[in-house]
Amino acid sequence: xxxxxxxxxxxxxxxxxxxxxxxxxxxxxxxxxxxxxxxxxxxxxxxxxxxxxxxxxxxxxxxxxxxxxxxxxxxxxxxxxxxxxxxxxxxxxxxxxxxxxxxxxxxxxxxxxxxxxxxxxxxxxxxxxxxxxxxxxxxxxxxxxxxxxxxxxxxxxxxxxxxxxxxxxxxxxxxxxxxxxxxxxxxxxxxxxxxxxxxxxxxxxxxxxxxxxxxxxxxxxxxxxxxxx
Numbered sequence: 001x002x003x004x005x006x007x008x009x010x011x012x013x014x015x016x017x018x019x020x021x022x023x024x025x026x027x028x029x030x031x032x033x034x035x036x037x038x039x040x041x042x043x044x045x046x047x048x049x050x051x052x053x054x055x056x057x058x059x060x061x062x063x064x065x066x067x068x069x070x071x072x073x074x075x076x077x078x079x080x081x082x083x084x085x086x087x088x089x090x091x092x093x094x095x096x097x098x099x100x101x102x103x104x105x106x107x108x109x110x111x112x113x114x115x116x117x118x119x120x121x122x123x124x125x126x127x128x129x130x131x132x133x134x135x136x137x138x139x140x141x142x143x144x145x146x147x148x149x150x151x152x153x154x155x156x157x158x159x160x161x162x163x164x165x166x167x168x169x170x171x172x173x174x175x176x177x178x179x180x181x182x183x184x185x186x187x188x189x190x191x192x193x194x195x196x197x198x199x200x201x202x203x204x205x206x207x208x209x210x211x212x213x214x215x216x217x218x219x220x221x222x223x224x225x226x227x228x229x
Contacts, residue, residue: 002043003215004036008050009118009125010078010204019208022215026050026123028080030057033067044218045073047211049204051080053115061087068092075211076100078203079114079129096210097203099131108134114200117164128166133158135199136191146187150179154187168192 003022016024023043025032027050036042046067051059064084067074068091076085077096085095086103095104102108113130137151146154157174158166172188179187190196 002041003045003047003211004043005047005208005211006032006049006051006081007047007204008123009116010049010200011208013123015205016208019205020212022211027052028059030059030063033059033063037067037070042070042072045075045211045214047207048074048076048081048084049078049207051084053080053111059084064088064093065091073214075207075214077207078200081207082114082203083111094210096207098135098199099203102131102134112163115163116166126167127164128168128171129200130158130163130166132197132199133166133168133171136197137187139197140187140190143190145190146183150183150187153178168196 004025005016005020005022006025006028007016008027013024028048029052033046036046048059048064059080061084064074064076065088068088073094074088074092075094075096076082076088077100079099082095082097082100082103085093085100089095089104095101099108099114103113108131113134116125116127116129118125118127134155137146137154140146141148141151154171154175157178158171161170161174168188168191172184172192176184
């Protein structure tokens with residue numbers, strides 16, 4: 001009853017290890033799932049959070065479907081997992097988290113909404129995903145830090161950036177002068193502060209907890225089968 005999790009910059013690895021006791025793999029790429037299927041004992045559950053798309057081919061929907069057809073539960077959310085979860089949910093993949101729901105409901109469309117750049121050795125993110133910016137700006141508006149009109153201008157400026165350049169400091173510079181000074185300062189004090197929401201992180205945690213629950217359910221079912229009648 002094994003589980004494999006593909007994850008990288010969406011959550012610090014120290015926290016991943018504290019939450020998940022199964023096999024942890026780096027961001028998924030094409031060929032990783034067939035490799036798992038060729039093991040003598042393939043995993044029972046697979047969680048996909050982060051994935052590669054520039055330096056390697058992305059995991060293909062067909063690879064996900066092949067796992068599902070072999071009876072393996074596949075969960076996706078937060079980043080590449082949310083993209084594949086949206087495409088493969090009609091065929092049995094389990095999509096998890098707010099970003100997945102935003103894609104599923106047509107709020108998000110483009111792949112670059114979850115794209116970021118990150119350090120290859122530490123997997124530490126060095127840019128901010130557009131999906132995170134959308135959620136953070138929405139929460140800033142709800143908290144009264146900015147008006148809806150200001151939010152639209154900030155999101156348009158972020159969307160116009162190439163994804164590796166997206167960051168709150170860069171966005172702060174790009175919008176300076178185009179917004180009222182007081183409102184601009186209030187908004188970016190929130191966006192660059194310690195309480196700014198990280199939706200990819202939230203969704204990754206939800207996926208890990210779901211994966212853990214599935215593994216525990218398998219263990220409980222197996223234990224029940226082994227109880228002598």
